[in-house]
Amino acid sequence: MSALSDLLRRAEPTHISGYLWAYLDAATKREIRRALLKAVCVPGHITPFASREMPVARGWGSGGLQITLATVVADDVVKVIDQGDDDSLNARTMRALIADCSGVATTTDARAATLIQTRHRIPEDDLGDQVVLVFQVPISDPLREFEQRPMAARRMHAERDYAAIWLGLYEDHSRLNRSRFAHSYPCEVEGGYIVSSTPIPRFDVPRLHQAPFLSLFGAGREAAVYAIPPYTDVVPITFTDRPFETEAFDGPCASCGSTGSYLTEAVVDGHPALVCSDTDRCRRRQAEEAAR
Amino acid sequence: MYTTVRESQGAIDASARLAREQRERARLAGDGDRAAAVGALVPLLVDQVMAEAGVVEPAVAAKAVEQARGDVSRAVSLLRSWVSCLPREGTATAGWDEIEVERRITPAFSEPAGGQFLGASLDYAPRLLDLGEPARADGPADDQTGSPADGADGPDGEGLGREGLGGMEPGGEESGGGAAAANGDPLALPRATSRLEERDLIAAAEPTEPVDVTRRSSAAGAGRGAFAQFLSRAETGALTALAYTAVREGPKQADPTVVELRAGLLPVTVAHPRTGGPVLVGSVPVTTCELVLYHVQVDSTGEHTDSRFTLGYGATAGRVERRAISAAMLDARVTRAAASEPGTARPPSDDAEWLITALDGQEATGFVEHLKLAHHVSFASDLDRVRAVGAVGTRADGGSDAAGNAPSGPPADPLTDEPADASTDQPTPRGE
Numbered sequence: 001m002s003a004l005s006d007l008l009r010r011a012e013p014t015h016i017s018g019y020l021w022a023y024l025d026a027a028t029k030r031e032i033r034r035a036l037l038k039a040v041c042v043p044g045h046i047t048p049f050a051s052r053e054m055p056v057a058r059g060w061g062s063g064g065l066q067i068t069l070a071t072v073v074a075d076d077v078v079k080v081i082d083q084g085d086d087d088s089l090n091a092r093t094m095r096a097l098i099a100d101c102s103g104v105a106t107t108t109d110a111r112a113a114t115l116i117q118t119r120h121r122i123p124e125d126d127l128g129d130q131v132v133l134v135f136q137v138p139i140s141d142p143l144r145e146f147e148q149r150p151m152a153a154r155r156m157h158a159e160r161d162y163a164a165i166w167l168g169l170y171e172d173h174s175r176l177n178r179s180r181f182a183h184s185y186p187c188e189v190e191g192g193y194i195v196s197s198t199p200i201p202r203f204d205v206p207r208l209h210q211a212p213f214l215s216l217f218g219a220g221r222e223a224a225v226y227a228i229p230p231y232t233d234v235v236p237i238t239f240t241d242r243p244f245e246t247e248a249f250d251g252p253c254a255s256c257g258s259t260g261s262y263l264t265e266a267v268v269d270g271h272p273a274l275v276c277s278d279t280d281r282c283r284r285r286q287a288e289e290a291a292r
Numbered sequence: 293m294y295t296t297v298r299e300s301q302g303a304i305d306a307s308a309r310l311a312r313e314q315r316e317r318a319r320l321a322g323d324g325d326r327a328a329a330v331g332a333l334v335p336l337l338v339d340q341v342m343a344e345a346g347v348v349e350p351a352v353a354a355k356a357v358e359q360a361r362g363d364v365s366r367a368v369s370l371l372r373s374w375v376s377c378l379p380r381e382g383t384a385t386a387g388w389d390e391i392e393v394e395r396r397i398t399p400a401f402s403e404p405a406g407g408q409f410l411g412a413s414l415d416y417a418p419r420l421l422d423l424g425e426p427a428r429a430d431g432p433a434d435d436q437t438g439s440p441a442d443g444a445d446g447p448d449g450e451g452l453g454r455e456g457l458g459g460m461e462p463g464g465e466e467s468g469g470g471a472a473a474a475n476g477d478p479l480a481l482p483r484a485t486s487r488l489e490e491r492d493l494i495a496a497a498e499p500t501e502p503v504d505v506t507r508r509s510s511a512a513g514a515g516r517g518a519f520a521q522f523l524s525r526a527e528t529g530a531l532t533a534l535a536y537t538a539v540r541e542g543p544k545q546a547d548p549t550v551v552e553l554r555a556g557l558l559p560v561t562v563a564h565p566r567t568g569g570p571v572l573v574g575s576v577p578v579t580t581c582e583l584v585l586y587h588v589q590v591d592s593t594g595e596h597t598d599s600r601f602t603l604g605y606g607a608t609a610g611r612v613e614r615r616a617i618s619a620a621m622l623d624a625r626v627t628r629a630a631a632s633e634p635g636t637a638r639p640p641s642d643d644a645e646w647l648i649t650a651l652d653g654q655e656a657t658g659f660v661e662h663l664k665l666a667h668h669v670s671f672a673s674d675l676d677r678v679r680a681v682g683a684v685g686t687r688a689d690g691g692s693d694a695a696g697n698a699p700s701g702p703p704a705d706p707l708t709d710e711p712a713d714a715s716t717d718q719p720t721p722r723g724e
Binding site (some may be wrong): 049 | 366369370372373375376377378379380506507508509510512513645649654655657658659660661662665666667668669670672673674676677680681
């Protein structure tokens, strides 16, 4: 799409009466885009920005929403998931808000989306380079657990001083014989900064490595963004003799039979069972199975 | 004046009556408009919402209160997110001296230059719940709250103000000026603190430059001006609680005294975009406070002592006065801590970074309430680790203790042994 036609489409009246196209004013969008450009240029760097108050509460995805609304263009196709599910309440609310104030098309099919705002998951489908992933981030700094003073943590990042994380990892392995990190596993980006793989499970972490898509992370409450550009090394930190472990599941998805997907608890036919957390792909697989 | 008429009770009763009458007048003005009625019925609630939002627009704030069904946090959220959409057209600075004073008290000095003015306040009225008939809408507030001393004032509110409050007129709306105007010269009310400054009893503090924290990532590290704005928008309860912990520490550490509390309308003047000339764009209701901490500073050598007061300054939009007092308290504590020996252990009330992470109501309530959202993906990840780490414990125990079925035995596998109904605790609404 040309820049001109994009601008013309943006001049259309907003779908929420009294608000601008994509909610944010132009100056705010520009500011957030600048922060994002910096974040992309310095992969993994926690980049501060003047987080705005959004019509969702702080801590409910206001950072991801600001990124989405600052980057969305008129011909985007938007998918929003929470826990991998397009139909969870939070995802529905967020998707309706994005669509209402911008008029963009929405989808539940990750393969058709050009912009995916997500909380806690990466869709199971193979994603190409046409899509941008926007992650909602609760706690942006992997050092937070070890250093509560933000200014001190900032200095540690600047000096690549991650001894505290490594020491914590060492203590885990010596006491527990494994890492205690569950989700938000700390990852080294392109040999530089260590980032929090914000609460996506470890299962999804390998998919960030050399991913064809751009990943943008927004923490509204903490007023920070960071990014992982396409085709970037993302390495979960671990000792050379201690392999990184992803979540393990007993058996396949009870609904679609998938063995290679992240499973969460659900009730199938009245019994507790493990099913895919990516509900759209799971449904698609079931439909394909039924058609066969 | 407060100190001279206290004996007769006249000023105190008049102050409370003025507050009630203002409310009644506003209520009558707001008849038929729900938001205006909200603003009239609970003006201090609207003030609190405006202050915490950092947005002074009473009509919109009243709408926010109504639409949030009285939830302050949500109303603040509505207001702040509304303002997020508005471009910032300019800035203005205004000074303490420019406030059109409606209320001025100086707890540190009984007779400050310029006098004290109670203004409209319920501070001094007894907190007796009135279970009687609500006031009728077809007349002015009745005299049931007035004391016999008020009889001479007549039904006219303005006469009451003059008589009872030593020259002060009630509010700025009709008269266009408060106590300062009545005195003919705003400079007739110098800061009470200047008495202490003239005698070099106030320790030098970091100079304050105005900073807009809403256009920064964080107030942390941005100086005292940013901290002051942050405090002016802080959540009222948290702000009060932290200031309270600072007082609780006891007089041996730092005894706070409010030198002056001043409330009124602050005219806001901006430069005209074309001519550059000053243009009055409105007045903002503000409450400001200056307080001093008494403490004796001794350095590690024990030689250099500094016994001067530490000055704290707090300001807030609106008339919720504990906000300004609490902000002044925390400003003073942080200033004092900055002047103390490095490495000294600091309680939360003295640590600007700590306060900045804790006191923004939107950040706090947003994050606490987000715990209501579904977390089953990250929780499954937790469960995976619980299982794995539990398995390690079992192996270690198994070597030394054969009692595998003891209470300290292997935990049940939470992914498979949970009863069926437990897994439906947090159902995710599915599509049609």
